[in-house]
Amino acid sequence: MELIVTPTAEHLELDAARLDPHPRNESRVFPDDEVFVQLESVAELESALVVHSGQPRPNRGLAYLYGLLDLLAEHDVLISLCFTYAPYGMQDASFYPGTVNYARALLDHVVRYPVRQVYAVDPHFGHRAWTADYPLTQLHAFPLVRDRVDDDLDDYVVVGPDLGAVDRFGIPGFEKTRKDAYEVQLEGELDVEGRNVLVFDDLIETGGTMVAAYDRLKSQGADTVVAAAVHGVLDEGIQRVRDAYDGLYLTNTIATDATNVSIESLVRTVLE
Numbered sequence: 001m002e003l004i005v006t007p008t009a010e011h012l013e014l015d016a017a018r019l020d021p022h023p024r025n026e027s028r029v030f031p032d033d034e035v036f037v038q039l040e041s042v043a044e045l046e047s048a049l050v051v052h053s054g055q056p057r058p059n060r061g062l063a064y065l066y067g068l069l070d071l072l073a074e075h076d077v078l079i080s081l082c083f084t085y086a087p088y089g090m091q092d093a094s095f096y097p098g099t100v101n102y103a104r105a106l107l108d109h110v111v112r113y114p115v116r117q118v119y120a121v122d123p124h125f126g127h128r129a130w131t132a133d134y135p136l137t138q139l140h141a142f143p144l145v146r147d148r149v150d151d152d153l154d155d156y157v158v159v160g161p162d163l164g165a166v167d168r169f170g171i172p173g174f175e176k177t178r179k180d181a182y183e184v185q186l187e188g189e190l191d192v193e194g195r196n197v198l199v200f201d202d203l204i205e206t207g208g209t210m211v212a213a214y215d216r217l218k219s220q221g222a223d224t225v226v227a228a229a230v231h232g233v234l235d236e237g238i239q240r241v242r243d244a245y246d247g248l249y250l251t252n253t254i255a256t257d258a259t260n261v262s263i264e265s266l267v268r269t270v271l272e
Contacts, residue, residue: 037067054087092125193221207237
């Protein structure tokens with residue numbers, strides 16, 4: 001099986017094929033911002049695992065991904081797909097009248113190519129019942145994070161910043177009321193007095209929930225409090241968390257300078 005990375009996954013240390021640049025201008029983007037998709041070796045392939053990250057620039061990333069999937073399907077390549085970060089994963093329900101469950105719509109689209117199997121590293125929608133309708137296998141990065149934390153922190157307790165952590169990871173969390181896009185209010189008591197605490201969540205976007213969790217834990221007597229997340233979506237949120245916490249552990253599902261935990265081994269398990 002050939003391993004192919006889309007442009008948003010090229011930061012990963014994988015022995016993989018990449019899309020070719022345009023032969024005339026050595027670019028994969030035209031002046032009008034449309035993408036150029038070429039894989040010269042496609043005629044030689046029988047099966048392929050496409051690795052894609054949904055950030056940064058999710059819409060451009062999907063243009064590359066859909067073009068590549070079309071190309072592979074045209075050449076009758078057997079396709080599997082691995083999302084290190086699933087794009088549109090937070091839009092995993094029809095939250096308001098007249099809106100779409102975009103995460104489900106995206107899976108509907110890719111399986112029609114057809115993509116035989118979809119892998120996703122801790123997708124935000126992983127706890128949703130509708131995922132059972134798809135050939136989806138979830139890959140979990142928390143063991144990699146915990147191995148890294150174990151090297152630095154002794155005798156710690158793991159909590160989530162909010163009750164979403166209960167659904168996704170089975171760890172305790174606070175009740176959350178969102179005040180605006182950046183600020184939240186947390187309620188509840190956790191048994192953390194005098195303890196080292198690891199606050200784990202699937203992603204960091206604005207960082208508001210994680211920062212509120214730090215403040216709440218410190219007010220309840222926690223000692224050292226470090227943060228960990230699988231997906232670092234927004235740089236400004238990552239920086240807010242780094243400024244507030246005693247340390248941050250972040251995987252490289254998305255390209256950012258703050259990462260210190262590698263998920264390449266998870267991707268390689270798909271090939272075994």
